[in-house]
Amino acid sequence: MYYKKVTKRAKVVKNYSKISLPLMHNLTELVPGMVALYNIRTGEYIYVNQSIKKILGYSPNDFMEKGIEFVASLVHPIDLPKIIKKNDEALKRANSVGQTTNDSDPIVSFEYRMLHKNGSWVWLHTDGMVYSRTSKGKVEQIVNVSMDITKRKKTEEDLLKLTTELVALNTSKDEFVAITSHQLRTPATAVKQYLGLLLEGYTDKVTEGQKVFLDLAYENNERQLHIVDEILKITQLDLDKVQLRPKIVNISKVVDEAVDALQNNFRSKQQKIFIKKPPSIVKAFVDVEHLRTAIENTLENASQYSYEGRKIAVTLEDVESVVNIKITDEGVGIDSSDFSKLFQKFSRIPNPLSVEAGGTGLGLYWARKVVQLHKGDITVESKVGKGSSFTISIPKKNKASKRA
Amino acid sequence: MAKILIVEDEKVLNEAYELILKKEGHKVCVAFDGAKALEMFAEQKPDLVLLDLRMPKMSGVEFLQKANPSKNFPKTKIIIFSNYDDQKEIDAAFEHGASRYILKAWSSPKELVKVVRETLASSDK
Numbered sequence: 425m426y427y428k429k430v431t432k433r434a435k436v437v438k439n440y441s442k443i444s445l446p447l448m449h450n451l452t453e454l455v456p457g458m459v460a461l462y463n464i465r466t467g468e469y470i471y472v473n474q475s476i477k478k479i480l481g482y483s484p485n486d487f488m489e490k491g492i493e494f495v496a497s498l499v500h501p502i503d504l505p506k507i508i509k510k511n512d513e514a515l516k517r518a519n520s521v522g523q524t525t526n527d528s529d530p531i532v533s534f535e536y537r538m539l540h541k542n543g544s545w546v547w548l549h550t551d552g553m554v555y556s557r558t559s560k561g562k563v564e565q566i567v568n569v570s571m572d573i574t575k576r577k578k579t580e581e582d583l584l585k586l587t588t589e590l591v592a593l594n595t596s597k598d599e600f601v602a603i604t605s606h607q608l609r610t611p612a613t614a615v616k617q618y619l620g621l622l623l624e625g626y627t628d629k630v631t632e633g634q635k636v637f638l639d640l641a642y643e644n645n646e647r648q649l650h651i652v653d654e655i656l657k658i659t660q661l662d663l664d665k666v667q668l669r670p671k672i673v674n675i676s677k678v679v680d681e682a683v684d685a686l687q688n689n690f691r692s693k694q695q696k697i698f699i700k701k702p703p704s705i706v707k708a709f710v711d712v713e714h715l716r717t718a719i720e721n722t723l724e725n726a727s728q729y730s731y732e733g734r735k736i737a738v739t740l741e742d743v744e745s746v747v748n749i750k751i752t753d754e755g756v757g758i759d760s761s762d763f764s765k766l767f768q769k770f771s772r773i774p775n776p777l778s779v780e781a782g783g784t785g786l787g788l789y790w791a792r793k794v795v796q797l798h799k800g801d802i803t804v805e806s807k808v809g810k811g812s813s814f815t816i817s818i819p820k821k822n823k824a825s826k827r828a
Numbered sequence: 829m830a831k832i833l834i835v836e837d838e839k840v841l842n843e844a845y846e847l848i849l850k851k852e853g854h855k856v857c858v859a860f861d862g863a864k865a866l867e868m869f870a871e872q873k874p875d876l877v878l879l880d881l882r883m884p885k886m887s888g889v890e891f892l893q894k895a896n897p898s899k900n901f902p903k904t905k906i907i908i909f910s911n912y913d914d915q916k917e918i919d920a921a922f923e924h925g926a927s928r929y930i931l932k933a934w935s936s937p938k939e940l941v942k943v944v945r946e947t948l949a950s951s952d953k
Contacts, residue, residue, distance in 0.1 A: 610838050610841070614841055621847065624936075649934070
């Protein structure tokens with residue numbers, strides 16, 4: 425609104441004295457940014473508001489007396505060429521377009537540094553608007569409105585620095601976990617060998633009592649090794665070292681294989697599995713091993729968190745460009761406030777089945793990451809006390825990243 | 829009864845494998861690093877090599893590249909010890925003459941004996 429009125433009165437502004445100067449100064453003083461009106465042909469600054477004092481330490485007269493060359497000399501040497509180029513291009517456009525009703529819209533914007541009178545650098549955001557044109561319609565005067573964005577720029581810099589540091593820290597943490605896990609694995613393997621030697625009669629025969637303890641030790645050693653394996657698999661994912669080997673696969677087969685692999689889990693809890701598939705073959709470009717494990721992990725979850733004798737439904741859906749594998753259980757269910765925790769590492773959500781820590785709490789985390797590598801995702805719907813439904817969605821034709 | 833070379837840098841594991849295979853009646857020689865392994869390989873000309881992939885100074889794959897068993901000792905069978913994260917290494921090892929791999933952490937003495945027996949019995953690589 426303000427700019428339109430000013431444009432109309434462009435000719436009037438030339439006769440400065442006709443407008444109450446004190447009024448204008450008062451008004452422009454209220455503008456938090458610098459307002460500068462200059463003539464692009466003469467390079468003359470016709471008007472600069474008082475805010476320049478606050479922002480750059482100079483007085484309006486400093487600019488008005490010395491003109492655009494002086495102003496340009498204050499711009500950071502790296503930023504100046506970019507500004508000149510942008511300005512020239514904008515002017516060319518504005519000149520070829522001619523007078524439009526949109527002359528109040530900025531024709532150019534840029535962010536750059538200018539040297540404060542006290543020697544420090546100030547970041548500015550400037551919008552340039554056409555203020556007046558010659559009788560032939562060429563741009564004559566431009567208004568630049570500039571805001572001090574130094575604080576914001578510093579915050580952006582700090583944030584970038586912090587983010588970079590955090591990413592580096594996270595990577596070194598993952599590397600540390602990987603190294604330590606490897607180191608743990610060696611003595612754990614040795615324990616396995618020597619327990620095995622004892623149990624398999626490589627030394628004196630063991631007594632019944634001794635066998636019981638040795639079996640327990642062997643079992644728990646296997647658990648140790650299993651946990652180390654899981655951790656290492658996950659650090660591989662986190663360190664972006666997973667290599668997918670995708671090919672076009674019949675997904676129905678993968679689902680069957682996954683269900684088969686968990687037969688013991690289901691049988692031991694007398695849980696019934698129902699598989700539903702579409703009539704035609706469903707194919708997708710996936711890494712079979714990894715996808716099958718993702719489905720297995722999700723199925724294992726469904727079994728663990730369901731009571732005995734309950735049913736688990738596995739539905740394969742062909743939805744145009746996407747394949748959905750839905751695993752629905754009648755288990756303890758999950759509160760929606762816990763959804764975000766579900767896919768985190770080692771998360772344990774308290775539930776009435778108080779599942780003992782047999783697993784590692786890494787299954788769903790791994791499953792989701794792998795599915796995401798296929799450019800898909802795992803989503804969950806659930807109601808506490810009723811059950812949960814996990815859906816693995818994978819685009820059929822995906823550029824499954826060979827590396828994350 | 830075969831001559832087996834065990835290449836494993838972890839002493840405690842090396843000794844366990846030696847014990848297991850000696851009990852089976854095999855003639856066993858050991859090396860704790862790739863350089864020594866190359867020496868023993870050329871010297872002893874074993875029927876079978878149990879090769880750990882991850883070793884300092886010279887990895888299992890490097891050893892295979894230098895020893896070149898497919899060319900120099902085509903009759904020798906190579907079994908590599910690996911872990912899950914060694915997929916690239918496993919592929920490379922097979923390219924350089926390995927015929928089988930076992931997951932180190934998951935082989936009990938019984939399983940090790942079985943794999944060795946099967947590999948020795950198999951006529952092809």
